[in-house]
Amino acid sequence: MTGVPSDFTPAESLRYARHLVLPEIGPAGQAKLKAARVLVVGAGGLGSPVSLYLAAAGVGTLGLVDFDDVDASNLQRQVLYGESDLGRPKLEAARERLRDLNPHIDLVLHHARLTSGNALDIIGGYDIVVDGTDNFPTRYLVNDACVLLGKRNVYGSILKFEGQVSVFGGGDDAPCYRCLFRQPPPPGLVPSCAEGGVLGVLPGIIGTLQALETIKLITGVGTTLIGRLLLFDGMALKFREMKLRRNPECPVCGDDPTVTGLIDYEEFCGLKAEAGVDGEATDEIGAGELKGRLDAGDPIELVDVREPFEWGMANLEEYGARLIPMNQIPDRLEELDPAREIVLICRSGSRSMQVTRYLRSRGYERARNLRGGVLAWGEEVDPSFPRY
């Protein structure tokens, strides 16, 4: 052994022996890991391997942000959790697992949704942020907060059989997420993992790469993905690397930034409903209100724009709903009567919002979106409706 950091206990020295023997890490590198403060945003598919490996590596202060409970559909890929955790808050389950894995580190649990209101406070307490979120608004929020605070942002994202990894921001002229993707996609055009699916092992591959980059940033070894976008194609088993440059016109990290504080990211991603004159959303309807009107016998046509396999899991056929997957809507317009009141339905209300706008732009003035989709129906109307 090449020695141990002076403030490490014998138990820690034994635990980190395989690091201490590496000349590139050694006692100095292990001490840097112990002194490091890393925040993992999202304790899901990516957050699981990231937090497990960073805890095991001895990152001294590991923060986790999540607001969700463990769901059965998580267990196919979120290896932080087990059957006995179903229904528990993720962070409670994570704390037990990570404490068992490494009792020598400090865990900081932020039971919250990261928002424009709390992001600067939460992220401000850390050196490095690992983005393991599952939606566009939070990704832009994490990016902007990291750029404003000068923190490195270790980015990973996944869908189906593919993933992307990079390291953004934090000085040295490093490009940011907005340099890579200047604008989010219109709502509904790019599916989430819940809608499009993801192979369970994929977040394991991408998340461990994020953990690797985090450890390299902390210890200062190797060459990180700053200025490079790594693409992973699991089907072909290929890694490809794209050049990533800082955009001098980037609104947040460019030479003349226009975004100098956090903004409304739901609005930025087009996820805010159109408000009517009275402030009520006119192109959306809540699940409870819809149920009441259906029970009252109002003639409302329900159109479910999900995919057939989703319809097969559960649907509102008993209320006359029918299935027209989103991609078929443009070719099947003649099946829809512009004079009728139509409510569009999907899983979370995102795809159906896009269809609602599409129909409204084509004269279907009475088209409305079921706010929150069948997830909201399950929460507000019928608890037996399966969550997925």
Add this chain to the structure above:
Amino acid sequence: MKGKGKAKAGPAVVVVRIPGPLRDLVGGAAEVDAAGKTVRAVLDDVVERHPGLRRHLRTESGALREHVNVYVNGDDVRFLRGEKTPVSDGDEVILVPSIAGG
């Protein structure tokens, strides 16, 4: 007719890599061949044969969508000459849409 030692005058033939989420729209292919002298011509060629791709790549006014990056041999065309970026035989054009799963 074969021109001896003469540079080929026609459009370049390039390989366009299709990301997984869009493969359904091109019959499941991971890559398609396309012809054109510029990125715009190549994308137009692909979209002509696979019209379902159009709304994923272009806005209704025809602009390249901001959440889709196009790389020629690993370089983002937005940092080159945009859709006017020239392409040559054998170049690899990669489409990379933003994804957010985690």
